[in-house]
Each structure stands twice: as structure tokens, then as C-alpha cells.
Amino acid sequence: MNVLVCIDDTDNLESRGTGDLAEQLAGEVRERSWGLCEFVTRHQLLLHPDVPYTSHNSSMCFAADIDAQHLPALIERAQKFLAEESAPGSDPGLAVAVPESLRDATALIEFGRRAKQDVLSKQDAYSLAHDLGVHLSEHGGTGQGVIGALAGTGLRLSGNDGRIKGWMDIPTSDGVAKVADIVARFNLGGVRSMDGALLAADDLIAVGEKPKAVFLGGKPFLMVSPLQQEGGVRWQTSSRRDLKQY
């Protein structure tokens, strides 16, 4: 079965990031042979004075394909992991959703979208999680992270939100790589321009420093921007500034 695991508000100004913890937890799922995990996605939530985030208010989510018998153990381990690894002063929350058994997937996605626009409460989160059958738990501090954790599962489920944690180490020839090669190597949905056009397999891309993928249509996509130069290379990997919107 496919499960979505999302954590939020595990850090403080001096600690490791929530994304690192999500990757570590995904690593444990693999090490314990519970199943296979996908990449971690970062989901931006509302920036507002009434939301008590540390610095950026983002949550981190990964999908795992596990045998159903391991779900209780995964949840138990994730709870213990957050209690052990979250930073002092943080307010960690954990959400584990099983998309195939959700009572209303649309409601979970809508909660994620609302968390990008409205100030939501823990009660909102717990109430919805109960109604939908999503595991939601808090592991220290105020437990405010349950809001972002639940929202993150909804945004990941939407298939159209966030950036992939980490960057792509793309092999190049003189700084250039072919779309087909990049897509195959990183199992991407494709390479798209910032205005949404899908590049052809034989298009060439000038690869910049530490290119990142974004999550669109349920797959990672490399984003590119026009390159003004002579020759056959018409695209370059998009800058982080361009990717801010994701």
C-alpha cells in the first residue's frame, strides 16, 4: 500500500532541518525492509504573524510503498523518532495518510490548500484527520506541527505542490545535457519551461549549479528557463529565484 508520511515543526534555529529528519525516517523504513520510499517534498505553508513557525513554515513529506502489515510499526517508529530527534523548543507533528483508504481525499487536499492561505487550528487538523482516517499525532511542545503535517499530506496527495528536497547531480558534456538523458537518470516526469511547455527528448539544456526539481502532476519535473545564446542550447536550468513560487 502507498502511504504518505509528513512531519512538521521539528527544528529550532540551531538544529538539523525537518527535511533531514524526513530523509532519515525514510531511510529507516528502507533499512527495516518495510518498503520503498520516494523522494521528500517540501511544502510551503502560510506566512502569517499568527502562525508560530520557526523561520519558514514548511512541512516535509515522503511517500512509501509498504506491506500493510508494517503500517502500525511504521507509525510507532515515526512517533518515537520524532520524540527522540526533534529539537528542543520545537512543536513536532506527524501525519500518516493511506490514500487508498481515505474517506475523502478531496477534503485532505483542500486542507493542504487552506493551510497555504488561512490560519488553521490544531482542532481543525485533528477533526479532519479523525473524519478521514489519517493518523495525526504531536510529539512535544505545543504540538502545533500537526497542522502542517496534515496539510503536507494533502499537498503531496494533490501531486502539484512543492519542491523536491536535494539537488540533481546531472552529468554533462561541457555543461550541457540532453532532456532524454536527464529524464531517464532521475526518473522525472519530464523537463518543463517555467511557462509550462514540455521540452522534447532531444532538447539540450545548459545545467547550472545545483538544479532542483519540483512536484507536478504527481512526478518530479526539472524546470528550465530560456537561454539567450547562439547555438543549439536554448534552455538553462531555472534558478532558485525562479523556483521560489513552488
Add this chain to the structure above:
Amino acid sequence: MWIKCNDGLRLFRHGRENFNAAAQAAGSCTSFRADVEEEWVTDESRSCYNCRYRRWTADSFVCQAAP
């Protein structure tokens, strides 16, 4: 470059899109510390926009480092 807040922290005067000003401010800052990679929003590694002590607001950020 900064607006002093009532709580003693500093609000970046130039908003969220002035990348030159953010790089300039970080260049002379002794408290700068790069945030984790997934929170970087500009390609200049040394920028207040990539600093772990910035707390984003809707329009700008507040510096949480000691002035």
C-alpha cells in the same frame, strides 16, 4: 537596510525580492549562517534570504540574529 521592531528584532526594509540588497546585507553580517539547502531561495549562497536566522513574513523577513 533595516526597520527596528518593537520587540528589538530587525525587519528587512527591502522586502522579499531585492536579491542584491539581501546579498549585500549578508556580506557584512557576522551572524550569517546558511540555512539547510531546501530553504534556499536564491543562488547566492551568502544572502540574508538563505540565512537560517531569517524568519519570513508575508512581505519580507525578520532577522532573528543578535544585531
